[in-house]
Amino acid sequence: MNEYREIEVSALHPKIGGKLDGIDLQENISDEVREKIHEQWMRFMVLVFPNQAISDEQHIAFGRKFGELEVHPSVAHRSSRNKEIYRVSNVDEAGEIIPQETASWQYLNLTWLWHTDSSFRQIPSLGSILHGIETTRSGGNTLFANLCESYEALSDSQKSEIQDLWVIHDHDYILSLSPELSKIPEKGDYTPMPQVRHPLVRIHPVTQRKSIFISPHTMVGIEGMSEKDGRGLLDELIEHATQEKFVYKHQWQNDDIVMWDNRCTMHCVEPYDNTTTRRIMHRVTIVGEEKPIPG
Ligand code: OGA
Ligand code: MN
Numbered sequence: 544m545n546e547y548r549e550i551e552v553s554a555l556h557p558k559i560g561g562k563l564d565g566i567d568l569q570e571n572i573s574d575e576v577r578e579k580i581h582e583q584w585m586r587f588m589v590l591v592f593p594n595q596a597i598s599d600e601q602h603i604a605f606g607r608k609f610g611e612l613e614v615h616p617s618v619a620h621r622s623s624r625n626k627e628i629y630r631v632s633n634v635d636e637a638g639e640i641i642p643q644e645t646a647s648w649q650y651l652n653l654t655w656l657w658h659t660d661s662s663f664r665q666i667p668s669l670g671s672i673l674h675g676i677e678t679t680r681s682g683g684n685t686l687f688a689n690l691c692e693s694y695e696a697l698s699d700s701q702k703s704e705i706q707d708l709w710v711i712h713d714h715d716y717i718l719s720l721s722p723e724l725s726k727i728p729e730k731g732d733y734t735p736m737p738q739v740r741h742p743l744v745r746i747h748p749v750t751q752r753k754s755i756f757i758s759p760h761t762m763v764g765i766e767g768m769s770e771k772d773g774r775g776l777l778d779e780l781i782e783h784a785t786q787e788k789f790v791y792k793h794q795w796q797n798d799d800i801v802m803w804d805n806r807c808t809m810h811c812v813e814p815y816d817n818t819t820t821r822r823i824m825h826r827v828t829i830v831g832e833e834k835p836i837p838g
Contacts, residue, residue: 560591653720660805667835675824685801689790
C-alpha cells in the first residue's frame with residue numbers, strides 16, 4: 544500500500560535519535576512497516592513517533608511486534624488493567640499526585656538517575672516503548688546516551704582496561720540509593736530478584752557494534768576489583784558516556800511515542816517539580832532475547 548512510502552525519517556541529533564512521521568500506530572502495522580521501523584531503530588537507537596494518541600491496548604499490540612513484553616517486578620507501578628503497562632507516573636490511577644515521601648514515588652524518582660531498563664535481570668530488556676500521556680513543559684525531559692559511540696571514543700588502552708570485565712548488578716541496589724526507600728520495610732511491594740553479572744563491554748546482536756554496558760542504578764561493583772577501584776572505574780565511564788556529544792534530550796509533547804534500544808543506550812529523566820507538575824507516561828518493555836554478548 545502506498546501509505547507506507549510516506550514514512551519520513553529525520554535525525555534528531557548527530558549521534559543518536561531519529562523521528563518517524565507518516566505512520567499511524569493506532570493501525571495494526573504490516574510486516575513491511577515493522578521492518579522499516581526496525582531498520583531505522585537499529586540505525587538511530589532511539590525513535591520518536593509524534594502525535595500518536597494510542598490506547599494502552601494499541602501500545603501493547605505495537606510492542607508485541609518487536610517481541611514478548613515484560614511484566615515489571617514493581618507491582619505498585621503496573622497498570623491495574625494491563626499488567627504489561629508500567630506506569631512511569633507521579634500521578635496515581637485515581638488522578639492524584641503521589642506524595643513525595645511514599646515508596647512508590649521514591650522508586651520512580653530513581654529514573655532521574657542514568658540507567659538501562661531491567662539491567663537487574665539475567666536477560667535484560669531488549670527495548671522499551673514509552674507513551675507520553677501527560678507531559679511536562681518545565682523539566683521532565685528524557686536524556687538518551689549512545690553507548691556504542693562512547694565505547695568507540697575510548698582510547699585503545701581504555702578499551703583494553705575494560706575488556707573482559709564483569710559487572711555485578713542488583714535490583715536492590717536501586718533501592719539502597721534512595722535513603723528513604725532503603726528504610727521502608729516492604730520497599731514498595733516488588734518481586735525480589737537475585738544478583739546478576741553482565742559484561743562491561745557487549746556486542747549488539749543485530750548491528751554487531753560494541754558498547755559499554757553500564758546502568759548506574761543497578762551496578763554494585765566490578766568482579767575481582769575492590770569496591771573503591773570498581774566504583775572509580777564505573778564512575779569514570781559514566782561521566783565519559785554522558786557527555787553532551789553522545790546524548791539526545793527528548794522534549795516531550797503529549798502523545799509522543801519514544802522507543803529505545805536498551806542494548807546500546809541508557810537514559811534518565813531530567814528533574815521536574817513533582818509536587819506540582821503532573822507527568823504520566825506509560826511504558827511497555829520488550830523482553831531480551833539473550834544474555835548480553837561479551838565484547
Ligand atoms: C522508563 C524511564 C523515562 C521517562 O520508562 O524506563 O526511565 O521519561 N522513564 O519517564
Ligand atoms: Mn527507564
